[in-house]
Amino acid sequence: MTIxxxxxxxxxxFSDPRGNLSFVEQxxxxxxxxxxxxxxxxxxxxxNRGGHAFxxxxxxxxxxxxxxxxxxxxxxxKKTFTLNRSYYGLYVPSGLWRVMENFSTNSLAxxxxxxxxxxxxxxxxxxxxxxxxxxGTI
Ligand code: TYD
Numbered sequence: 001m002t003i004x005x006x007x008x009x010x011x012x013x014f015s016d017p018r019g020n021l022s023f024v025e026q027x028x029x030x031x032x033x034x035x036x037x038x039x040x041x042x043x044x045x046x047x048n049r050g051g052h053a054f055x056x057x058x059x060x061x062x063x064x065x066x067x068x069x070x071x072x073x074x075x076x077x078k079k080t081f082t083l084n085r086s087y088y089g090l091y092v093p094s095g096l097w098r099v100m101e102n103f104s105t106n107s108l109a110x111x112x113x114x115x116x117x118x119x120x121x122x123x124x125x126x127x128x129x130x131x132x133x134x135x136g137t138i
Pocket of ligand 1: 036038049050051052117
């Protein structure tokens with residue numbers, strides 16, 4: 001996988017004077033079956049989350065509220081995706097290093113995953129990630 005496999009997905013948006021509505025469907029806007037949903041909130045200014053890669057887990061990330069950046073890195077190239085609208089999602093395939101930063105006050109990051117939580121699915125050290133990319137084990 002490379003950063004070219006990361007995709008911004010525009011979600012449906014029903015604009016309404018009573019308030020807008022958007023939605024996501026698995027195997028439609030999200031290209032995998034959802035096994036897990038979690039959210040990141042109350043991030044103090046200047047903090048970052050998620051400096052790691054997943055061996056198997058695919059992700060779909062939505063900024064339900066506020067804004068933050070997702071920096072994706074395939075070992076050769078890096079790309080920053082700014083999420084700041086609740087009707088856009090970011091698809092991140094497995095095998096990519098990613099960090100989330102620049103969280104705005106009261107931002108809310110919703111994340112869908114393709115597998116259940118598994119501590120062994122994480123690669124937590126960038127050096128290990130680069131090694132695995134080099135030897136083709138990720
Ligand atoms: P972690 O994925 O390490 O957060 P980040 O990469 O954003 O810094 O998760 C933080 C803690 O939350 C970790 O100790 C395990 C727990 N956790 C779960 O139990 N289930 C989950 O689905 C997730 C994402 C985390």
